Amino acid sequence: xxxxxxxxxxxxFHDGHYNLLKRAKELGDYLIVGVTTEQYDESxxxxxxxxxxxxxxxxxxRTGFADEIIIEDHKGQKVEDILKYHVEIFTVGSDWxxxxxxxxxxxxxxxxxxxxxxxxxxxxxxNFSIIRVGVIGTGRIARRFAPEAKYVSGVNVECVYxxxxxxxxxxxxxxxxxxxxxxxxxxxxxxxxxxxxxPHQTHYGYAKAALEKKKHVLCxxxxxxxxxxxxxxxxxxxxxxCILFEAIKTAFCPGFAQLINIARSGVxxxxxxxxxxxxxxxxxxSRELTDTVTGGSFxxxxxxxxxxxxxxxxxxxxxxxxxxxRADNGIDIYTKAYFNYLNGFATAKVGLGVKSEGQLVISGxxxxxxxxxxWWKTESFEVRFEDxxxxxxxxxxxxxxxxxxxxxxxxxxxxxxxxxxxKLTLEESxxxxxxxxxxxxxxxxxxx
Ligand code: CTP
Numbered sequence: 446x447x448x449x450x451x452x453x454x455x456x457x458f459h460d461g462h463y464n465l466l467k468r469a470k471e472l473g474d475y476l477i478v479g480v481t482t483e484q485y486d487e488s489x490x491x492x493x494x495x496x497x498x499x500x501x502x503x504x505x506x507r508t509g510f511a512d513e514i515i516i517e518d519h520k521g522q523k524v525e526d527i528l529k530y531h532v533e534i535f536t537v538g539s540d541w542x543x544x545x546x547x548x549x550x551x552x553x554x555x556x557x558x559x560x561x562x563x564x565x566x567x568x569x570x571x572n573f574s575i576i577r578v579g580v581i582g583t584g585r586i587a588r589r590f591a592p593e594a595k596y597v598s599g600v601n602v603e604c605v606y607x608x609x610x611x612x613x614x615x616x617x618x619x620x621x622x623x624x625x626x627x628x629x630x631x632x633x634x635x636x637x638x639x640x641x642x643x644p645h646q647t648h649y650g651y652a653k654a655a656l657e658k659k660k661h662v663l664c665x666x667x668x669x670x671x672x673x674x675x676x677x678x679x680x681x682x683x684x685x686x687c688i689l690f691e692a693i694k695t696a697f698c699p700g701f702a703q704l705i706n707i708a709r710s711g712v713x714x715x716x717x718x719x720x721x722x723x724x725x726x727x728x729x730x731s732r733e734l735t736d737t738v739t740g741g742s743f744x745x746x747x748x749x750x751x752x753x754x755x756x757x758x759x760x761x762x763x764x765x766x767x768x769x770x771r772a773d774n775g776i777d778i779y780t781k782a783y784f785n786y787l788n789g790f791a792t793a794k795v796g797l798g799v800k801s802e803g804q805l806v807i808s809g810x811x812x813x814x815x816x817x818x819x820w821w822k823t824e825s826f827e828v829r830f831e832d833x834x835x836x837x838x839x840x841x842x843x844x845x846x847x848x849x850x851x852x853x854x855x856x857x858x859x860x861x862x863x864x865x866x867x868k869l870t871l872e873e874s875x876x877x878x879x880x881x882x883x884x885x886x887x888x889x890x891x892x893x
Contacts, residue, residue: 446473446475447473447474447533448473448477449472449475449534450478450479450527450532450536451469452478453480455501455505456495457495458501460560461560462504465557466510472536473533475512476511476512477513477515477526477530479516479522481516482516484841485518489842493569497864502514532551533552535551536557537556538556540559569599570598570599577601577637578636578852579605579639579660580602580604580606580616580639580640580642581606581632581639581640581651582644587642588619590642590852592845593845593846593849593852597849597852597856603624604622604623604632605622606632609627613627636660637660640852641662646738649677649678652664652668652678653681656682656689657685661855662678664689666749669881670739670744670878670882672882675871675879679871679874688859688866690855691748693752693851694851696752696851696868697847697853697854697868698847698850699850700822700839700842701823703839704826707814708814709757713814714809714810716758717788718807719792720791721752721754721791721793722794722802722803724746724779724795724800724803725796726797734772734776734778734797735776741797742769743780743884744884745797746795747780747793749821750795752869755876758784758791761786761787762784762785762786762791763786764784765880765883766783767781767783768780768781772798775888777888778796778798780794780796781793782794782884803818803819804816804817812828813829814827815827822847824842826839827839854866
């Protein structure tokens, strides 16, 4: 029996896919089709796949050409599959000519002519109009955003707003945007969605105004610094039918998503402790260490450290207390937040003026997961057990600055794929805002 294998994402299943599978089947007696997981697609830079893995598998199955459907979830798997299934022919469309010649060592490699004028990419572009994105703010993070947006299909950064026109002008020139403005009324007419990267205390005002104008909002962390405002924005998002995402990049990167899924799968038993550390030394003259209203370690870095805690232990903590070391101006240069949950603990440790090992440890009743620094750009992690022989390491690519992942999910959610919002829900953002508020109130008490 001659076995043939082929792979693809098979997103928005189209004639090109059908023709490819038909001819692949004709090459032999038994066809194996590998369908890529979302995480694998994301990790190789293929963002914005629309259909879920289950739907894509179902579409392949319905053609009747596949004798077996497998899942492709990591680099290097093709060789493993060819050996495992005793494959004689590997085939793929002619757009890949040359790319898979290295497999000739293991089997015959056939490039089949690609069907003209159709692709998932073109279908995605046709089905969904391009989302016009506007940027509010021109600082460090905003400057990282525009280049990252180039990697996400279906969105175009078109306009920038800054209260100082010259700042907006410089940004627009640098990133070749269509327009710039210091007038919000003009700005709203130019965009469908906004990315807010202005100072913390201005987030709420901009996000509220955007939602009232029915613009989707991707807002830098911390989205807001108190529960009331977070709830108000959530309510406005629901009312306006707009998407509201807090831009914590880690939440959306493929490595972190896999880490959370594995941690929640039960392999390390019940999760009893999460310890997340993020420190980044800043100059005492920096905005972060001189802005006595919203500066400081916890407001700057706390969102990252809170993320794994809320994802793994939930939003219903029973107790919370803080310990901080403060500079002379009262700003916290190092803070530890201690959480008590019904069946566990968590610690978030952040510092702008104290350096520590930036690791994440998730402890369970059967084992633990260690994510080394920089865990917030999750590229690898290890699941460890008492019996070291059972330890397993995972590797997932983190591309560029990582902002492309949140933007990609934001665009997909705008296009109606609301499950994309599950990587960080509004309920979780509200909980984080509540924690920020508790911290700021406890700091005030410490001043008295
Ligand atoms: N394919 C084809 N003819 C097309 C489109 C795809 O023969 N017009 C083949 C590809 O070469 C590959 C398989 O179908 O062997 C699965 O491709 P996939 O990457 O899932 O589809 P594309 O439409 O190329 O997707 P995208 O636009 O996202 O790259």
